[in-house]
Amino acid sequence: DTEVTQTPKHLVMGMTNKKSLKCEQHMGHRAMYWYKQKAKKPPELMFVYSYEKLSINESVPSRFSPECPNSSLLNLHLHALQPEDSALYLCASSQDGWDTQYFGPGTRLTVL
Amino acid sequence: KNEVEQSPQNLTAQEGEFITINCSYSVGISALHWLQQHPGGGIVSLFMLSSGKKKHGRLIATINIQEKHSSLHITASHPRDSAVYICAVANAGGTSYGKLTFGQGTILTVHP
Numbered sequence: 001d002t003e004v005t006q007t008p009k010h011l012v013m014g015m016t017n018k019k020s021l022k023c024e025q026h027m028g029h030r031a032m033y034w035y036k037q038k039a040k041k042p043p044e045l046m047f048v049y050s051y052e053k054l055s056i057n058e059s060v061p062s063r064f065s066p067e068c069p070n071s072s073l074l075n076l077h078l079h080a081l082q083p084e085d086s087a088l089y090l091c092a093s094s095q096d097g098w099d100t101q102y103f104g105p106g107t108r109l110t111v112l
Numbered sequence: 113k114n115e116v117e118q119s120p121q122n123l124t125a126q127e128g129e130f131i132t133i134n135c136s137y138s139v140g141i142s143a144l145h146w147l148q149q150h151p152g153g154g155i156v157s158l159f160m161l162s163s164g165k166k167k168h169g170r171l172i173a174t175i176n177i178q179e180k181h182s183s184l185h186i187t188a189s190h191p192r193d194s195a196v197y198i199c200a201v202a203n204a205g206g207t208s209y210g211k212l213t214f215g216q217g218t219i220l221t222v223h224p
């Protein structure tokens with residue numbers, strides 16, 4: 001199984017809502033990532049988890065809160081987002097931080 | 113100047129043509145990645161290179177560490193190759209664990 005799954009595929013939320021994005025992999029990978037991608041731009045790294053511990057936070061606003069409950073699962077909790085946070089949110093995983101990254105299909109987020 | 117520069121930004125080809133996309137970088141790296149992203153879709157890792165050349169089907173990737181340059185070649189191009197191709201480098205150094213620096217991408221369109 002070389003798949004990274006993400007749910008939901010699409011999410012529309014208001015600025016006062018709280019929602020969560022979910023990412024799952026069963027490849028035994030020890031590094032997991034959240035990226036944000038705006039249209040016609042490359043992905044921007046948000047967070048890196050290594051062995052279930054947060055190792056990189058790219059100065060992401062606190063309205064984005066990552067969580068790694070176990071080695072297969074990565075969540076991104078969203079609260080009080082702004083319309084400019086609308087984007088494709090991609091999850092990825094790799095065997096370790098120096099290895100090939102496998103990307104999920106992404107969650108298309110729209111903040112109204 | 114970006115740390116990772118790709119050229120061309122846009123590329124149009126006729127089916128069957130040989131295609132080359134270039135990537136230059138300015139930092140020390142541990143590896144270089146070539147990624148493919150179809151419209152509206154997730155990202156697929158094509159190659160991870162630290163030296164020499166790799167081939168997979170009609171795709172060939174080369175890297176010259178001394179010149180800080182990599183190329184992605186597509187032989188006998190096909191309309192299904194139409195996608196955005198992204199070069200990304202893994203910076204050398206322990207503090208860069210898991211962190212990729214992305215080029216701006218090359219939009220490839222192959223016409224039948």
